[in-house]
Amino acid sequence: MAIISFSQVSKRYPGGFEALKAISFSVEPGEMVFLTGHSGAGKTTLLKLIAAIERANHGTVLVGGQNVSVMRAAAIPYLRRNLGLVFQGQKLLYDRSVFDNVMLPLVVTGQPYREAARRARAALDKVGLLEREKANPVTLSGGEQQRLCIARAIVNRPALLLADEPTASLDVAYADEIMEMFGAFNRVGVTVFIATHDRQLIGKWRTRVLTLDHGRLQ
Amino acid sequence: MRAWLRHHGVSLVQTLARLARSPFSTLLNVLAIGAALALPVGAFCILVNLEALSRYVSLESQVSVFLAGNALPADIASLASQLKGTNGVRAVRFVSRDDALADLKRGAGMEEVVATLRRNPLPDAFVVTLSGRDPALADRIERQFKSLPKVAHVQGDSVWVRRLDALLQLGRTAVILLSALLCLALVAVTFNTIRLQILTQRDEIEVCSLIGATRAYICRPFFYLGSLLGLLGGLAALFIVLGALAVLDRDLMQLGVLYGIDLRLRFPEAREMAAILGICAALGWLGAHWSVSRYLLTFERR
Numbered sequence: 001m002a003i004i005s006f007s008q009v010s011k012r013y014p015g016g017f018e019a020l021k022a023i024s025f026s027v028e029p030g031e032m033v034f035l036t037g038h039s040g041a042g043k044t045t046l047l048k049l050i051a052a053i054e055r056a057n058h059g060t061v062l063v064g065g066q067n068v069s070v071m072r073a074a075a076i077p078y079l080r081r082n083l084g085l086v087f088q089g090q091k092l093l094y095d096r097s098v099f100d101n102v103m104l105p106l107v108v109t110g111q112p113y114r115e116a117a118r119r120a121r122a123a124l125d126k127v128g129l130l131e132r133e134k135a136n137p138v139t140l141s142g143g144e145q146q147r148l149c150i151a152r153a154i155v156n157r158p159a160l161l162l163a164d165e166p167t168a169s170l171d172v173a174y175a176d177e178i179m180e181m182f183g184a185f186n187r188v189g190v191t192v193f194i195a196t197h198d199r200q201l202i203g204k205w206r207t208r209v210l211t212l213d214h215g216r217l218q
Numbered sequence: 219m220r221a222w223l224r225h226h227g228v229s230l231v232q233t234l235a236r237l238a239r240s241p242f243s244t245l246l247n248v249l250a251i252g253a254a255l256a257l258p259v260g261a262f263c264i265l266v267n268l269e270a271l272s273r274y275v276s277l278e279s280q281v282s283v284f285l286a287g288n289a290l291p292a293d294i295a296s297l298a299s300q301l302k303g304t305n306g307v308r309a310v311r312f313v314s315r316d317d318a319l320a321d322l323k324r325g326a327g328m329e330e331v332v333a334t335l336r337r338n339p340l341p342d343a344f345v346v347t348l349s350g351r352d353p354a355l356a357d358r359i360e361r362q363f364k365s366l367p368k369v370a371h372v373q374g375d376s377v378w379v380r381r382l383d384a385l386l387q388l389g390r391t392a393v394i395l396l397s398a399l400l401c402l403a404l405v406a407v408t409f410n411t412i413r414l415q416i417l418t419q420r421d422e423i424e425v426c427s428l429i430g431a432t433r434a435y436i437c438r439p440f441f442y443l444g445s446l447l448g449l450l451g452g453l454a455a456l457f458i459v460l461g462a463l464a465v466l467d468r469d470l471m472q473l474g475v476l477y478g479i480d481l482r483l484r485f486p487e488a489r490e491m492a493a494i495l496g497i498c499a500a501l502g503w504l505g506a507h508w509s510v511s512r513y514l515l516t517f518e519r520r
Contacts, residue, residue, distance in 0.1 A: 081430035110221025
C-alpha cells in the first residue's frame with residue numbers, strides 16, 4: 001500500500017488562486033522522491049496537504065492509508081506524530097537549548113524523560129550536533145540549524161520524512177552533506193519526500209522526480 | 219494516563235517557571251487583581267462585622283408601655299400579668315411614675331426644672347424586653363399591647379430595628395454588586411494577560427502544533443497560568459484585607475475599652491478564605507478559557 005497517495009487533488013486558496021490542479025501520484029514505502037518546480041509552482045502547498053496543515057478542496061489525500069482531507073481536527077496531531085517535518089524557515093525555538101528543541105516532539109507526546117533524553121541525544125548524534133546540545137540555536141551556523149531541524153524531525157522515528165527546501169540558503173558542500181543525511185535515513189527504510197527547486201542537487205541522485213508546473217504535475 | 223499526568227506536571231512547572239522569569243510583571247498583575255478583589259472581600263468582612271455588632275447592640279429589643287393616668291394598682295397588677303403572659307416576651311419591668319421622676323431628676327440640670335413642676339406629669343410604665351430581634355414579632359406585640367385596657371401609649375424600637383435591617387440589606391446588595399463588578403475585572407485582567415502570553419509564544423504554539431501536540435496540550439499551560447494568576451490575586455486580596463482588619467481591630471479595641479465593652483472584629487474563617495481563593499482561581503481559569511478560545515484556536519487553523 002502506498003504511503004502517500006493523491007488522486008485528483010486540487011487546492012484553491014481563498015481569493016481564487018489555484019495552487020494545485022488535479023494532482024495524482026503515489027509514493028511507496030521506502031522510496032525517496034524529489035518534488036521540484038519553479039518557485040510558486042505549489043511544492044509547499046503539496047507538502048502542507050500531506051501534513052494536514054492545509055486541506056484539499058477536491059480529491060483525496062491518503063497518508064499511511066488515512067484520508068487526510070476529511071480527517072477530524074482532533075486526529076491531526078496523531079497523524080503528525082508519524083511524520084517528520086523539516087520546515088521551510090526552520091521554525092526553531094530560540095528561547096531554549098539545542099537539546100530542548102529536539103526534546104520537544106517527545107515531550108509533546110508524553111515520553112518518559114529518561115527515554116526521551118536518550119533518543120534526543122541519539123538524534124543529535126546522527127546529525128553531528130551532540131557536542132552542541134547545550135548551545136542556543138542562534139549560535140549555530142545555517143547548516144547546523146538545518147541539521148538541528150532534521151534531528152527534531154527524526155527523533156520520533158517517523159516512517160515518512162517530509163522536507164521543504166532543506167538546502168535553501170546553504171552552500172554546495174553543506175547542501176550535499178544534508179542530502180547525504182536524507183539518503184542515509186532512506187537506506188534504513190524511512191520514506192523521504194523532499195521539495196526543492198535545486199535541479200543540480202537532484203541530478204546527483206538516481207531517484208524519482210515529480211515536477212510541478214503552475215500547479216500541475218508534469 | 220501516566221503520560222497525561224506527566225503533561226499536567228510539565229505544564230504546571232512550565233507555567234510557574236514562566237511566572238518566575240518575569241517576576242515584576244507577575245507581581246504587578248497579582249497586585250492589580252489583589253487590590254481590585256480586596257474591595258469586595260473587605261466590604262464583605264465589614265458587613266459581617268456590622269451584622270454581628272447589630273445583634274450585640276439590639277439583642278435587647280424593648281417596648282415601653284405607658285399607662286393611662288387613671289390606672290389603679292389593681293389595673294397595673296392585671297396588666298403586668300397580661301404582659302408577662304404574652305408570647306415572645308422575655309421580661310417585664312415596672313417603672314412607677316415616682317421612680318421615673320426620680321430618674322429624671324438625676325439628669326444634669328433637671329433638678330431645678332422638676333422642682334418647678336406642681337405635680338408629676340409622668341405616667342406609670344412597663345419596660346418589656348422581647349425574646350427575639352425579629353421586627354415582625356416586635357410589630358405584632360406592639361399592636362397587641364395598644365389594644366389592652368388602661369394603656370395610653372406604646373413605644374417600641376421595632377422601627378429602629380427595621381431601619382438597621384434595611385441598611386444591612388442595602389449593604390449586602392452593594393457588596394454583591396461590587397463583587398460582580400470586580401470579578402469581571404479579574405476575568406478581564408487574566409484575559410488580557412493570557413492574550414499577551416499567547417502572542418509572545420506564537421512560535422512555540424505553531425511548532426508544537428506542527429509536531430503533533432494536541433489542542434489540550436497547547437491550551438493547558440494557559441489555563442494553569444490563568445488559574446494561578448487568579449489564585450495569587452486572591453491571596454494578595456486576603457493579605458490586604460487581613461492586614462487592614464488587624465489594624466482596625468486594634469483601634470476598635472481601644473474604642474471598646476472607653477465604652478466598657480469588649481469590641482472585637484470577626485476575621486474571615488478558613489472555610490470562607492478557601493472559598494474566596496477557589497472563586498478567584500475559577501475566575502482566572504474563565505478568563506484564560508475565553509482568551510484561549512478567542513486567540514489561540516483562531517490561528518491554529520488558517
